[in-house]
Amino acid sequence: MVETRVIDGILGAYQNDAVNLLQILLKVQSVEPKNYVSEEVAMYVANHLDIPISRVYEVVTYFAALSHKPQGKHVIQICNTTVCQLNGFNEVLKWFKDALKINPGETTADGLFSMKLTPCIGACDISPAIKIGTNVYGNLTKEKVEEILSELRGAIS
Amino acid sequence: MKFITANFDQYDGKDIQAYIGLDGFSGLKKAIEMGPLATIEEVKESGLQGRGGAEYPTGRKIEQARIEKAERKFVICNADEGEPGTFKDRELIKKDIYQLIEGMIIVAYCANANEGVIYCREEYDWMHEHICTSILKCKEMGYLGINILDTGFSFEISLFSGAGSYVCGEGFAMCESMEGKSGRPRSKPPYVKQEGYLNYPTLVINVETLSAITAIMKFGTSNFTDLGTPDCPGTKVISISGKVNKPGVYEVPFGKTLEEIIALAEGVKGDKRIGFVQIGGASGGILPESALKTQFTYRELKSKQVSVGSGAIVVADEDDNILDYLENVGQFFIHESCGKCVPCREGNRQLEILLGKFKHKTATIDDVKMYKDILDMMSEASLCGSGRTEPVPFKTAFTYFEDAFALGGSHEIL
Numbered sequence: 035m036v037e038t039r040v041i042d043g044i045l046g047a048y049q050n051d052a053v054n055l056l057q058i059l060l061k062v063q064s065v066e067p068k069n070y071v072s073e074e075v076a077m078y079v080a081n082h083l084d085i086p087i088s089r090v091y092e093v094v095t096y097f098a099a100l101s102h103k104p105q106g107k108h109v110i111q112i113c114n115t116t117v118c119q120l121n122g123f124n125e126v127l128k129w130f131k132d133a134l135k136i137n138p139g140e141t142t143a144d145g146l147f148s149m150k151l152t153p154c155i156g157a158c159d160i161s162p163a164i165k166i167g168t169n170v171y172g173n174l175t176k177e178k179v180e181e182i183l184s185e186l187r188g189a190i191s
Numbered sequence: 192m193k194f195i196t197a198n199f200d201q202y203d204g205k206d207i208q209a210y211i212g213l214d215g216f217s218g219l220k221k222a223i224e225m226g227p228l229a230t231i232e233e234v235k236e237s238g239l240q241g242r243g244g245a246e247y248p249t250g251r252k253i254e255q256a257r258i259e260k261a262e263r264k265f266v267i268c269n270a271d272e273g274e275p276g277t278f279k280d281r282e283l284i285k286k287d288i289y290q291l292i293e294g295m296i297i298v299a300y301c302a303n304a305n306e307g308v309i310y311c312r313e314e315y316d317w318m319h320e321h322i323c324t325s326i327l328k329c330k331e332m333g334y335l336g337i338n339i340l341d342t343g344f345s346f347e348i349s350l351f352s353g354a355g356s357y358v359c360g361e362g363f364a365m366c367e368s369m370e371g372k373s374g375r376p377r378s379k380p381p382y383v384k385q386e387g388y389l390n391y392p393t394l395v396i397n398v399e400t401l402s403a404i405t406a407i408m409k410f411g412t413s414n415f416t417d418l419g420t421p422d423c424p425g426t427k428v429i430s431i432s433g434k435v436n437k438p439g440v441y442e443v444p445f446g447k448t449l450e451e452i453i454a455l456a457e458g459v460k461g462d463k464r465i466g467f468v469q470i471g472g473a474s475g476g477i478l479p480e481s482a483l484k485t486q487f488t489y490r491e492l493k494s495k496q497v498s499v500g501s502g503a504i505v506v507a508d509e510d511d512n513i514l515d516y517l518e519n520v521g522q523f524f525i526h527e528s529c530g531k532c533v534p535c536r537e538g539n540r541q542l543e544i545l546l547g548k549f550k551h552k553t554a555t556i557d558d559v560k561m562y563k564d565i566l567d568m569m570s571e572a573s574l575c576g577s578g579r580t581e582p583v584p585f586k587t588a589f590t591y592f593e594d595a596f597a598l599g600g601s602h603e604i605l
Contacts, residue, residue, distance in 0.1 A: 052371050053369075053370050053371050053389070054371060055371030055372075056352075056354055056368055056369070056371055057351065057352060058371075059354075060313070060352055060354060089371075089372075092372070092373050093371065093372065093373055096356065096373035096374065096529075097354035097355055097356055097368075097373070097374070098354070098355030098356065099313040099353075099354035099355035100354055100355075114519075114522075115275040115473070115519065115523050116275045116276060116433075116469065116473065116505055116516065116519055116520060116523070117275060117276050117432045117433055117505055119515075119516070119519045120433050120434055120505070120507055120511060120516075121433070121434070152314075152355070153273070153275065153357060153523055153526060153527060154273065154274070154275035154276070154277075154314075154473075154523075155314045156272055156273075156277070156278045156281050156312070156314055156315060157278065158275070158276050158277075158278055158430065158432035158433075158438065158503075158505075159278060159430070159432055159438040159439050159440070160438075161432060161433075161438070165314065168316050168317040169317070170317065
């Protein structure tokens with residue numbers, strides 16, 4: 035679990051008020067290296083906000099941006115909605131599957147990448163598009179996908 | 192044509208002094224000079240309707256918000272732009288956020304609301320810092336905070352991040368998510384405008400609508416209504432994408448034909464013909480190439496069972512399969528349904544099964560009847576606007592692409 039003082043800091047920034055639960059969870063997840071809200075953290079947050087843990091899980095499991103399962107350091111979100119479907123989503127998915135040897139919803143063995151399908155990310159003008167962290171990549175080609183992956187791999191070592 | 196997007200590329204979208212240099216905040220000053228009631232009249236006269244897709248008359252909306260009496264009152268800017276094919280709000284935030292903030296201040300001033308929230312979708316997290324910085328700059332300059340421009344009126348804005356839920360673009364679902372709950376719409380009445388966020392009166396208003404209000408106040412209502420057609424004045428910011436050469440955001444006066452608008456994106460890739468277009472987002476109608484002479488106005492589109500919606504136009508070419516496309520739309524709804532009410536949650540699943548049958552040419556006359564019944568049931572009985580409009584693409588596709596829905600088996604079943 036992330037250090038409790040980090041979570042305390044986030045809770046404090048949101049006045050320890052359960053009304054801010056969604057923002058708190060987004061922030062808590064963002065500081066967790068495995069990009070998720072662990073049971074331990076969920077319990078900690080629930081206790082400190084004085085709400086039942088079921089309420090925390092209701093929110094974590096409802097919203098696509100939150101995860102209750104560990105994810106890779108880089109979560110690759112591949113848009114599979116209308117415009118990207120027209121513009122080559124199937125190929126983009128294949129490129130990533132071939133390169134990472136995982137299916138959507140899975141994480142690579144080294145814990146570096148998770149892949150998931152996501153509805154429209156508002157990048158239809160550069161479709162087919164994906165999002166990794168806060169970066170949006172568009173007009174994808176096989177070469178571009180390889181470039182992105184090697185760049186992210188390089189940034190780690 | 193630039194009215195709402197007049198400032199695009201005139202400054203970097205970040206420098207508040209540059210915005211002021213472009214006559215920024217003159218719309219707000221004019222609103223203050225005229226007073227709230229006259230400003231509301233001005234917005235009414237402009238004929239502006241909600242640009243997120245609901246198409247509710249904006250002037251009336253602000254007026255209704257003004258009437259509500261409560262300890263606290265909220266103005267929420269709906270920047271949860273989630274309709275597939277729509278990215279115009281993204282550009283309005285990126286390239287001219289001060290126009291948006293100015294619109295929020297004008298609306299809050301008219302509605303007598305002191306608290307504002309920009310509800311921005313999580314997918315636009317790369318713009319969240321830009322939004323917060325811009326809010327702070329407005330505060331430093333005295334356009335936000337206590338006693339704005341010596342009016343005695345105070346207004347603060349904060350940012351709220353969505354978390355990847357399409358339904359949260361709906362007013363009540365949005366309020367629920369802001370209250371730390373899963374984003375599921377509430378039953379109406381009471382309405383959001385009466386008991387919304389934290390059960391206080393809440394005015395939820397789209398990014399483009401707010402931006403348009405600023406532009407209308409700045410350039411004058413008559414300059415807005417001179418554009419477009421008499422029954423559908425003004426301009427609309429449109430997102431064009433799909434199989435076109437130059438996808439992007441274009442501002443067009445109402446009344447242009449769909450063909451003319453698509454021509455702005457420099458035609459279909461690979462010199463192919465247009466197969467079909469979807470207008471207004473995932474829950475928008477689907478039209479064939481033969482309907483592209485239709486004028487882009489609320490009334491003309493309605494006559495074709497289509498609506499302006501978010502102003503998205505997704506273009507597919509002649510080789511794209513309408514049933515594959517519908518299947519994709521359906522999967523999107525299945526993924527995004529909040530699951531609260533049966534018509535949307537189960538209806539979309541049944542549609543998926545039926546579409547599979549049409550695709551494999553095994554559908555019977557009973558399946559066709561079922562397809563229509565489910566669509567009617569969804570439009571009639573869904574709790575929120577999302578569920579009620581989800582049938583539109585399926586209905587319009589059935590109307591305009593009958594051949595794709597051919598029955599299978601022998602003719603005896605007919």
